[in-house]
Amino acid sequence: MSDPTHAPAPGDAAGKPFIRVAAGVILKPDGSVLLGRRPADKPWPGWWELPGGKLEPGETVLEALARELKEELDIEVTDASPWVTYTHEYPKNIVQLAFCQVRGWVGEPRCMEDQQLAWVDPSRTPLPVGPLLPATEPPLRWLRLPDRYLITAIGGADGLAAYLARLEKALSAGVRLVQFREPAWAGNGAEDAHAAFRRVLRQCRRHGARCLVNSCHPESWWAEADGVHLRAADARLRAAGVPASGADATRPLQSVAPGLLGVSAHTAADLDAARALGADFAVLGHVLDTPSHPGQAGMGWARFAELARDAGLPVFAIGGQSEATLADARRHGAHGIAGIRRI
Numbered sequence: 001m002s003d004p005t006h007a008p009a010p011g012d013a014a015g016k017p018f019i020r021v022a023a024g025v026i027l028k029p030d031g032s033v034l035l036g037r038r039p040a041d042k043p044w045p046g047w048w049e050l051p052g053g054k055l056e057p058g059e060t061v062l063e064a065l066a067r068e069l070k071e072e073l074d075i076e077v078t079d080a081s082p083w084v085t086y087t088h089e090y091p092k093n094i095v096q097l098a099f100c101q102v103r104g105w106v107g108e109p110r111c112m113e114d115q116q117l118a119w120v121d122p123s124r125t126p127l128p129v130g131p132l133l134p135a136t137e138p139p140l141r142w143l144r145l146p147d148r149y150l151i152t153a154i155g156g157a158d159g160l161a162a163y164l165a166r167l168e169k170a171l172s173a174g175v176r177l178v179q180f181r182e183p184a185w186a187g188n189g190a191e192d193a194h195a196a197f198r199r200v201l202r203q204c205r206r207h208g209a210r211c212l213v214n215s216c217h218p219e220s221w222w223a224e225a226d227g228v229h230l231r232a233a234d235a236r237l238r239a240a241g242v243p244a245s246g247a248d249a250t251r252p253l254q255s256v257a258p259g260l261l262g263v264s265a266h267t268a269a270d271l272d273a274a275r276a277l278g279a280d281f282a283v284l285g286h287v288l289d290t291p292s293h294p295g296q297a298g299m300g301w302a303r304f305a306e307l308a309r310d311a312g313l314p315v316f317a318i319g320g321q322s323e324a325t326l327a328d329a330r331r332h333g334a335h336g337i338a339g340i341r342r343i
C-alpha cells in the first residue's frame with residue numbers, strides 16, 4: 001500500500017510555491033522505462049527522475065511534455081497519454097506531477113542537457129541507478145501493476161470446473177492480476193466458496209499472478225490472498241473510520257490484509273476514499289454499458305477521464321472493457337482495464 005498523504009492538488013495551503021510539471025514515462029515494448037539523472041546545475045543535482053519539466057503559461061500537459069522531451073532528449077513524441085497526476089510536498093515547494101505514458105516517439109533519446117540516461121526494467125528492484133527523486137518512486141511502483149485485471153464470476157460450486165479451465169486460459173495468455181469476487185455464491189455456502197477461493201489462488205500463483213479477495217468475503221480470508229479489493233462502500237466507511245459489519249475497521253488494513261489494496265469507485269468521493277486509504281489502485285466505472293448492470297447507462301469516457309485525472313493513483317476502467325478498448329482506456333487516463341468476461 002502506498003503512502004496516503006499524497007493528496008492531489010492541495011493548492012498553496014502550506015504557503016509554498018505550487019509548480020506543475022509534465023513527466024514522461026517513456027516505455028519500450030519490453031516494459032523498460034527511461035530515467036534521467038538531473039544535471040549539476042539544477043535543484044536536486046545527481047538524483048534520478050523521469051524526463052520532463054515545468055509547464056509554461058498557457059501550455060497543456062501534453063504540449064509541455066512534447067516540448068520538454070524535444071529539449072531534453074531530442075525526440076518527437078507521437079503517442080502520449082495522461083496516466084496519473086500526483087502531488088508531492090517538498091520542503092520548499094509543492095509539485096504536481098502529471099505523469100504521462102509515452103509509447104511512441106521518433107528519434108533515439110540522447111542527452112541534450114548534460115544529464116545521464118538509463119533504460120531500466122521497473123520490475124527489477126532495486127533499480128540499477130542512484131537515488132530517485134521522492135516523487136518519482138510512486139510511478140515506478142505503479143508500473144509494476146499489470147494493465148489487465150480479471151474479476152471472477154463463478155456463481156457457485158457447479159460452475160467451478162468450467163471456470164478454472166477459463167482461468168487457466170486467461171493466465172496462460174498473460175493475465176497477472178485477478179480478484180476473487182463471489183457475492184452471490186450458490187451451493188454449500190461460505191465453506192464451499194472458501195474452497196473455490198483457495199483453488200483460484202493456487203492456480204494464480206502457479207502462473208506468478210496475484211489474486212486479491214473482494215471485501216464481500218470474510219475478513220478472516222483476506223490474509224491468505226495477495227491483497228484485498230474493497231467495495232466502494234467499504235472503502236468509504238474505512239476511510240471515515242466507521243466499523244463495517246463483520247469487519248474491524250479500527251484494525252489497520254495493512255495488518256488484516258498485507259499486500260495490494262484495490263478499491264472500487266464510482267464517484268470522486270470514492271476515489272478520495274481510495275487515496276485516503278493509500279490504495280495501490282482504483283477500479284472506476286462502469287464506463288461503457290455492460291451486461292452486469294442492465295439498464296444503467298455507463299459514465300462514458302469523458303467522465304471517466306475527468307475523474308481519473310484527479311484520482312492521484314492508477315485507475316482501471318471497468319464496464320464493457322476488452323482488449324479492443326485498452327487503447328481507448330489509456331487515451332482517457334486509465335492504467336488498464338478490468339472486467340469479468342472479456343479480460
Ligand SMILES: Nc1nc2c([nH]c(=O)n2[C@H]2C[C@H](O)[C@@H](COP(=O)(O)OP(=O)(O)OP(=O)(O)O)O2)c(=O)[nH]1
Pocket residue numbers: 021022023042043044048049050051052053054055088095097133134135136
Ligand atoms: N521532470 C521531473 N521532475 C520531477 C520528477 N519528480 C519530481 O519530484 N520532480 C520535480 C523536481 C523539480 O522540482 C520539478 C521539475 O522541475 P525542473 O527544474 O526539472 O523543470 P524544468 O526542466 O522546467 O527546468 P528549469 O526550467 O527550472 O530549468 O519537479 C520527475 O520524475 N521528473
